[in-house]
Amino acid sequence: MKQSTSTIQILIWLCAIGLAALVISRLPLVSLGASLSKLNLTNWIVWIFINVIIIVLLTSRWKSLTKAIGTSTNFFSLLRVRQAGQLINFVTPGPQLGAEPFQTYWLWKRYYVPAHAALLTVGLDRFYEFWVNFAVLLLAVLVLLSSTTISLIDWRVVAAMLISLMLLMSLIAWIVLRKPILIRNFLKRLTSPWQQHKKLSELHSELAQFQELLKRVVTEKRCALLIALLVSLLSWIVMILEFWLLLQFVSVPIDVTTFIFLFVIVRLAFLLPFPGGIGTVEAALFWAFQSQALPLSSAAALITLMRLRDAAILVTGAVMLPGLQRPDLENEAAKS
Secondary structure, eight states, X not given: OHHHHHHHHHHHHHHHHHXXXXXXXXXXXXXXXXXXXXXXXXXXXXXXXXXXXXXXXXXXXXXXHHHHHTOOOXXXXXXXXXXXXXXXXXXSSSSXXXXXXXXXXXXXXXXXXXXXXXXXXXXXXXXXXXXXXXXXXXXHHHHHHTOSSOOSSOHHHHHHHHHHHHHHHHHHHHHHHHOHHHHHHHHHHHTGGGTTOHHHHHHHHHHHHHHHHHHHHHHHOHHHHHHHHHHHHHHHHHXXXXXXXXXXXXXXXXXXXXXXXXXXXXXXXXXSSSGGGTTHHHHHHHHHXXXXXXXXXXXXXXXXXXXXXXXXXXXXXXHHTGGXXXXXXXXXXXXX
Protein backbone atom coordinates (compact mmCIF):
# COMPACT_ATOMS: atom_id res chain seq x y z
CA MET A 1 0.00 0.00 0.00
CA LYS A 2 2.75 2.45 0.95
CA GLN A 3 4.67 1.61 -2.21
CA SER A 4 1.65 2.19 -4.44
CA THR A 5 0.90 5.49 -2.68
CA SER A 6 4.48 6.64 -3.18
CA THR A 7 4.33 5.66 -6.85
CA ILE A 8 1.15 7.69 -7.34
CA GLN A 9 2.69 10.70 -5.61
CA ILE A 10 5.80 10.48 -7.80
CA LEU A 11 3.65 10.25 -10.94
CA ILE A 12 1.61 13.27 -9.87
CA TRP A 13 4.79 15.27 -9.25
CA LEU A 14 6.21 14.24 -12.63
CA CYS A 15 2.98 15.25 -14.37
CA ALA A 16 2.90 18.57 -12.52
CA ILE A 17 6.52 19.42 -13.30
CA GLY A 18 6.16 18.25 -16.90
CA LEU A 19 3.03 20.36 -17.45
CA ALA A 20 4.69 23.41 -15.88
CA ALA A 21 7.81 22.93 -18.01
CA LEU A 22 5.69 22.57 -21.18
CA VAL A 23 3.83 25.82 -20.47
CA ILE A 24 6.97 27.73 -19.52
CA SER A 25 8.68 26.60 -22.73
CA ARG A 26 5.92 28.32 -24.69
CA LEU A 27 6.12 31.61 -22.83
CA PRO A 28 8.24 34.53 -24.09
CA LEU A 29 10.83 34.48 -21.31
CA VAL A 30 13.15 36.89 -23.13
CA SER A 31 11.14 39.89 -21.93
CA LEU A 32 10.67 38.54 -18.39
CA GLY A 33 13.57 40.50 -16.92
CA ALA A 34 12.35 43.74 -18.45
CA SER A 35 8.83 43.18 -17.08
CA LEU A 36 10.03 42.50 -13.54
CA SER A 37 12.50 45.38 -13.61
CA LYS A 38 9.57 47.79 -13.87
CA LEU A 39 8.69 47.05 -10.26
CA ASN A 40 10.19 49.62 -7.92
CA LEU A 41 10.96 49.30 -4.22
CA THR A 42 7.56 50.72 -3.26
CA ASN A 43 5.82 48.05 -5.33
CA TRP A 44 7.71 45.27 -3.56
CA ILE A 45 7.05 46.74 -0.10
CA VAL A 46 3.32 47.17 -0.76
CA TRP A 47 3.06 43.64 -2.15
CA ILE A 48 4.89 42.11 0.83
CA PHE A 49 2.76 44.15 3.24
CA ILE A 50 -0.49 42.92 1.66
CA ASN A 51 0.64 39.30 1.89
CA VAL A 52 1.56 39.79 5.54
CA ILE A 53 -1.93 41.18 6.14
CA ILE A 54 -3.45 38.07 4.53
CA ILE A 55 -1.42 35.76 6.77
CA VAL A 56 -2.32 37.82 9.86
CA LEU A 57 -6.03 37.77 8.98
CA LEU A 58 -6.12 34.02 8.38
CA THR A 59 -4.26 33.38 11.64
CA SER A 60 -6.62 35.78 13.43
CA ARG A 61 -9.57 33.76 12.17
CA TRP A 62 -8.01 30.64 13.63
CA LYS A 63 -7.33 32.49 16.89
CA SER A 64 -11.00 33.49 17.07
CA LEU A 65 -12.02 29.85 16.62
CA THR A 66 -9.57 28.58 19.26
CA LYS A 67 -10.87 31.21 21.67
CA ALA A 68 -14.43 30.05 21.04
CA ILE A 69 -13.36 26.49 21.79
CA GLY A 70 -11.67 27.61 24.99
CA THR A 71 -8.02 26.86 24.27
CA SER A 72 -5.27 29.25 25.32
CA THR A 73 -2.99 28.90 22.29
CA ASN A 74 -1.49 32.30 21.53
CA PHE A 75 -1.39 34.02 18.14
CA PHE A 76 2.27 33.35 17.35
CA SER A 77 1.95 29.66 18.18
CA LEU A 78 -0.96 29.39 15.76
CA LEU A 79 1.03 31.34 13.18
CA ARG A 80 3.88 28.84 13.49
CA VAL A 81 1.56 25.86 13.13
CA ARG A 82 -0.29 27.43 10.21
CA GLN A 83 2.83 28.34 8.22
CA ALA A 84 4.44 24.95 8.80
CA GLY A 85 1.19 23.42 7.61
CA GLN A 86 1.32 25.53 4.45
CA LEU A 87 4.62 23.85 3.60
CA ILE A 88 3.07 20.39 3.92
CA ASN A 89 -0.04 21.43 1.99
CA PHE A 90 2.11 22.63 -0.89
CA VAL A 91 4.04 19.41 -1.32
CA THR A 92 1.00 17.15 -0.81
CA PRO A 93 -1.09 16.29 -3.88
CA GLY A 94 -4.56 17.59 -3.12
CA PRO A 95 -6.68 20.74 -3.03
CA GLN A 96 -4.75 22.61 -0.36
CA LEU A 97 -5.02 19.68 2.05
CA GLY A 98 -2.58 17.37 3.79
CA ALA A 99 -1.31 19.22 6.88
CA GLU A 100 -4.39 18.77 9.07
CA PRO A 101 -3.17 15.63 10.93
CA PHE A 102 0.19 17.30 11.56
CA GLN A 103 -1.41 20.55 12.77
CA THR A 104 -3.67 18.59 15.12
CA TYR A 105 -0.68 16.65 16.42
CA TRP A 106 1.42 19.81 16.93
CA LEU A 107 -1.35 21.55 18.86
CA TRP A 108 -1.74 18.45 21.05
CA LYS A 109 1.89 17.49 21.53
CA ARG A 110 3.67 20.84 21.36
CA TYR A 111 1.08 23.19 22.90
CA TYR A 112 -0.80 20.69 25.11
CA VAL A 113 -4.22 21.30 23.56
CA PRO A 114 -6.54 18.34 24.32
CA ALA A 115 -6.76 16.03 21.32
CA HIS A 116 -10.50 16.56 20.74
CA ALA A 117 -10.10 20.36 21.01
CA ALA A 118 -7.10 20.35 18.66
CA LEU A 119 -9.06 18.31 16.11
CA LEU A 120 -12.05 20.64 16.38
CA THR A 121 -10.07 23.86 15.99
CA VAL A 122 -8.25 22.52 12.92
CA GLY A 123 -11.51 21.15 11.49
CA LEU A 124 -13.38 24.42 11.98
CA ASP A 125 -10.55 26.42 10.44
CA ARG A 126 -10.49 24.20 7.35
CA PHE A 127 -14.30 24.28 7.11
CA TYR A 128 -14.24 28.08 7.04
CA GLU A 129 -11.35 28.03 4.58
CA PHE A 130 -13.11 25.88 2.01
CA TRP A 131 -16.72 26.94 2.50
CA VAL A 132 -15.92 30.65 2.16
CA ASN A 133 -13.54 29.82 -0.71
CA PHE A 134 -16.36 28.09 -2.59
CA ALA A 135 -18.81 30.88 -1.71
CA VAL A 136 -16.52 33.60 -3.09
CA LEU A 137 -15.85 31.56 -6.23
CA LEU A 138 -19.58 30.94 -6.66
CA LEU A 139 -20.31 34.66 -6.48
CA ALA A 140 -17.62 35.34 -9.09
CA VAL A 141 -18.92 32.54 -11.33
CA LEU A 142 -22.45 33.96 -11.13
CA VAL A 143 -21.07 37.28 -12.39
CA LEU A 144 -19.39 35.47 -15.29
CA LEU A 145 -22.60 33.54 -15.93
CA SER A 146 -24.40 36.81 -16.56
CA SER A 147 -21.62 38.04 -18.85
CA THR A 148 -21.83 37.63 -22.63
CA THR A 149 -18.17 38.47 -23.27
CA ILE A 150 -16.63 35.38 -21.62
CA SER A 151 -18.45 32.22 -22.66
CA LEU A 152 -15.49 29.89 -23.08
CA ILE A 153 -16.65 27.72 -20.17
CA ASP A 154 -20.10 26.50 -19.25
CA TRP A 155 -20.26 28.48 -16.04
CA ARG A 156 -23.53 26.76 -15.10
CA VAL A 157 -21.61 23.51 -14.63
CA VAL A 158 -18.97 25.25 -12.51
CA ALA A 159 -21.67 26.95 -10.42
CA ALA A 160 -23.47 23.62 -9.92
CA MET A 161 -20.24 21.97 -8.78
CA LEU A 162 -19.51 24.74 -6.28
CA ILE A 163 -23.06 24.67 -4.92
CA SER A 164 -22.84 20.89 -4.59
CA LEU A 165 -19.56 21.13 -2.66
CA MET A 166 -20.99 23.77 -0.32
CA LEU A 167 -24.11 21.69 0.30
CA LEU A 168 -22.04 18.56 0.89
CA MET A 169 -19.85 20.35 3.43
CA SER A 170 -22.93 21.78 5.15
CA LEU A 171 -24.56 18.32 5.23
CA ILE A 172 -21.49 16.73 6.78
CA ALA A 173 -21.31 19.51 9.39
CA TRP A 174 -25.02 19.03 10.17
CA ILE A 175 -24.58 15.26 10.59
CA VAL A 176 -21.58 15.75 12.90
CA LEU A 177 -23.52 18.31 14.95
CA ARG A 178 -27.05 16.90 14.97
CA LYS A 179 -26.63 13.18 14.28
CA PRO A 180 -23.46 12.14 16.12
CA ILE A 181 -24.94 8.71 16.81
CA LEU A 182 -24.69 7.91 13.09
CA ILE A 183 -20.95 8.57 13.15
CA ARG A 184 -20.44 6.60 16.36
CA ASN A 185 -22.35 3.60 15.02
CA PHE A 186 -20.39 3.74 11.76
CA LEU A 187 -17.08 3.80 13.60
CA LYS A 188 -18.17 0.97 15.89
CA ARG A 189 -19.04 -1.21 12.91
CA LEU A 190 -15.80 -0.25 11.20
CA THR A 191 -13.65 -1.07 14.24
CA SER A 192 -15.68 -3.94 15.66
CA PRO A 193 -12.76 -6.46 15.50
CA TRP A 194 -10.69 -4.25 17.83
CA GLN A 195 -13.35 -3.03 20.29
CA GLN A 196 -11.37 -4.19 23.32
CA HIS A 197 -8.24 -2.30 22.36
CA LYS A 198 -7.32 0.41 24.87
CA LYS A 199 -6.40 3.01 22.23
CA LEU A 200 -9.71 2.46 20.45
CA SER A 201 -11.70 3.11 23.61
CA GLU A 202 -9.70 6.31 24.07
CA LEU A 203 -10.55 7.28 20.49
CA HIS A 204 -14.28 6.81 21.13
CA SER A 205 -13.96 8.94 24.28
CA GLU A 206 -12.18 11.71 22.37
CA LEU A 207 -14.86 11.57 19.67
CA ALA A 208 -17.61 11.97 22.25
CA GLN A 209 -15.81 14.97 23.76
CA PHE A 210 -15.29 16.39 20.26
CA GLN A 211 -19.02 16.26 19.48
CA GLU A 212 -19.97 17.69 22.86
CA LEU A 213 -17.50 20.57 22.47
CA LEU A 214 -18.70 21.30 18.93
CA LYS A 215 -22.31 21.46 20.10
CA ARG A 216 -21.38 23.84 22.92
CA VAL A 217 -19.40 26.11 20.58
CA VAL A 218 -22.23 26.32 18.04
CA THR A 219 -24.87 27.08 20.67
CA GLU A 220 -22.88 29.35 22.99
CA LYS A 221 -20.16 30.98 20.86
CA ARG A 222 -22.07 32.19 17.82
CA CYS A 223 -20.54 35.65 18.05
CA ALA A 224 -17.02 34.23 17.79
CA LEU A 225 -18.08 32.06 14.84
CA LEU A 226 -19.55 35.13 13.13
CA ILE A 227 -16.34 37.07 13.72
CA ALA A 228 -14.38 34.22 12.15
CA LEU A 229 -16.68 34.37 9.11
CA LEU A 230 -16.23 38.13 8.77
CA VAL A 231 -12.45 37.77 9.06
CA SER A 232 -12.56 35.10 6.35
CA LEU A 233 -14.46 37.43 4.04
CA LEU A 234 -12.07 40.28 4.80
CA SER A 235 -9.08 38.05 4.03
CA TRP A 236 -10.62 37.18 0.65
CA ILE A 237 -11.12 40.85 -0.12
CA VAL A 238 -7.42 41.41 0.54
CA MET A 239 -6.49 38.35 -1.58
CA ILE A 240 -8.54 39.76 -4.46
CA LEU A 241 -6.77 43.09 -3.99
CA GLU A 242 -3.41 41.30 -4.06
CA PHE A 243 -4.27 39.60 -7.37
CA TRP A 244 -5.41 42.90 -8.87
CA LEU A 245 -2.15 44.48 -7.72
CA LEU A 246 -0.11 41.74 -9.41
CA LEU A 247 -1.95 42.32 -12.68
CA GLN A 248 -1.17 46.02 -12.42
CA PHE A 249 2.49 45.23 -11.76
CA VAL A 250 2.77 43.21 -14.98
CA SER A 251 0.74 45.75 -17.01
CA VAL A 252 -2.22 43.55 -17.94
CA PRO A 253 -4.93 45.64 -19.69
CA ILE A 254 -8.17 44.27 -18.22
CA ASP A 255 -11.75 45.22 -17.41
CA VAL A 256 -13.77 44.01 -14.43
CA THR A 257 -15.14 40.91 -16.18
CA THR A 258 -11.71 39.82 -17.43
CA PHE A 259 -10.26 40.34 -13.97
CA ILE A 260 -12.93 38.13 -12.41
CA PHE A 261 -12.33 35.53 -15.13
CA LEU A 262 -8.59 35.39 -14.45
CA PHE A 263 -9.15 35.28 -10.69
CA VAL A 264 -11.62 32.37 -10.97
CA ILE A 265 -9.35 30.45 -13.35
CA VAL A 266 -6.38 30.74 -10.97
CA ARG A 267 -8.38 29.76 -7.89
CA LEU A 268 -9.94 26.76 -9.63
CA ALA A 269 -6.50 25.67 -10.83
CA PHE A 270 -5.26 25.75 -7.22
CA LEU A 271 -8.08 23.38 -6.23
CA LEU A 272 -7.02 20.67 -8.65
CA PRO A 273 -5.15 17.66 -7.15
CA PHE A 274 -1.66 18.84 -8.04
CA PRO A 275 0.86 19.89 -5.34
CA GLY A 276 0.80 23.65 -4.99
CA GLY A 277 -1.07 23.99 -8.26
CA ILE A 278 2.22 23.34 -10.07
CA GLY A 279 1.47 22.98 -13.75
CA THR A 280 -2.26 23.63 -13.41
CA VAL A 281 -1.87 27.32 -12.53
CA GLU A 282 0.69 27.85 -15.31
CA ALA A 283 -1.51 26.05 -17.86
CA ALA A 284 -4.66 27.87 -16.72
CA LEU A 285 -3.03 31.29 -17.01
CA PHE A 286 -1.45 30.44 -20.37
CA TRP A 287 -4.86 29.39 -21.75
CA ALA A 288 -6.71 32.32 -20.18
CA PHE A 289 -4.27 34.92 -21.50
CA GLN A 290 -4.38 33.39 -24.98
CA SER A 291 -8.18 33.23 -25.02
CA GLN A 292 -8.45 36.92 -24.05
CA ALA A 293 -5.65 38.02 -26.40
CA LEU A 294 -3.61 39.30 -23.47
CA PRO A 295 0.20 39.56 -23.75
CA LEU A 296 1.92 36.29 -22.88
CA SER A 297 4.91 38.25 -21.60
CA SER A 298 2.62 39.55 -18.84
CA ALA A 299 1.50 35.98 -18.12
CA ALA A 300 5.13 34.92 -17.70
CA ALA A 301 5.77 37.79 -15.28
CA LEU A 302 2.57 37.04 -13.35
CA ILE A 303 3.46 33.36 -12.97
CA THR A 304 6.96 34.31 -11.80
CA LEU A 305 5.62 36.68 -9.13
CA MET A 306 3.08 34.15 -7.89
CA ARG A 307 5.75 31.48 -7.59
CA LEU A 308 8.07 33.90 -5.79
CA ARG A 309 5.29 34.44 -3.26
CA ASP A 310 4.83 30.67 -2.91
CA ALA A 311 8.59 30.22 -2.42
CA ALA A 312 8.58 32.83 0.35
CA ILE A 313 5.71 31.01 2.10
CA LEU A 314 7.55 27.69 1.77
CA VAL A 315 10.72 29.15 3.24
CA THR A 316 8.71 30.58 6.14
CA GLY A 317 7.12 27.19 6.74
CA ALA A 318 10.50 25.46 6.59
CA VAL A 319 11.82 27.87 9.25
CA MET A 320 8.78 27.25 11.50
CA LEU A 321 8.73 23.46 11.12
CA PRO A 322 11.80 22.33 13.15
CA GLY A 323 10.69 24.09 16.33
CA LEU A 324 7.36 22.24 16.31
CA GLN A 325 9.14 18.92 16.84
CA ARG A 326 10.33 20.03 20.28
CA PRO A 327 8.09 20.36 23.38
CA ASP A 328 7.10 23.83 24.50
CA LEU A 329 9.20 24.26 27.65
CA GLU A 330 7.22 27.26 28.86
CA ASN A 331 3.92 25.42 28.64
CA GLU A 332 5.50 22.31 30.16
CA ALA A 333 6.75 24.36 33.10
CA ALA A 334 3.34 25.96 33.53
CA LYS A 335 1.67 22.53 33.51
CA SER A 336 3.99 21.26 36.23
